[in-house]
Amino acid sequence: MKHAYSAAVAMLGLLLITPTVSGWAQVTSATQPVTGITMATKRVAEGQVTAVDLGARTVTVMLSNGRSVSGAVSEGVGGLDLVKVGDRVEATFEERLSFVLSAPGTATPANRAIGGLATSRADQMPAGYMAAYAVSTWMVVGTDVANNTISLVDPAGGQVLTFDVRTAEGRTSLPRVKAGDKLTAVRAEFLFARIVRKP
Known part of the structure; x- marks a missing residue:
C-alpha cells in the first residue's frame, strides 16, 4: 500500500519513506490470524540549509x-528566525507497518488513530518529534493472483480499493486469501527532525 508523506517530514522538506520487508509469521488456528507480514523502515537524512524565507x-x-x-515550516515550530544558511538538518524516520489476515468471524481490534507532535520553542533552533499509531481493518473483496492484486473495502461499506502486492x-x-477474509493494517510512525548550528 502507498505511504502518505508525514506532515512533520514535509515540514523540513525531507522525503524519507522507503519500506523494506522484515519478515512473516504464520499460524493456522481458525480463531487466530491466518497470516501476517511486517514491514519496517528506518531512514536517516542529513543536509545543509541553503535558503530561508x-x-x-x-x-x-x-x-x-x-x-x-x-x-514549509509549521507555525507551531519555534525558532525559524534563528536559522542561517549553512546550518545542518538532521532527521530520523521510523515506520513499522503490519498487515494481519484473519478468517471471517475472527475478532479484530477496533479502528483507531492517535498521534502527537512536540516542537521547539521560539528561543530554540527548530526541532520536532512526531509519533502516530493507527489501526484499520478492511474486508477482502477478492484477489487477482495473475496480476498480484488484492481488492479491499471498509466493512461499513464504501469504495472498493485495489492494491498491488x-x-x-x-x-x-496471495492464493490463500479469500473473499470475506479480514485484513488489519497497523501502522506506527516516529519522526525526529531538527536544525542545528554548524560547528
Missing part, C-alpha cells in the same frame, strides 16, 4: 545525496 516560512535544504528540497512473500501467500 521567513515571510513564507520555508526552508530549502541540500541533502547529503545532492538533492535539493524545500518545505509487491513483495515476494505477499505474492506467495
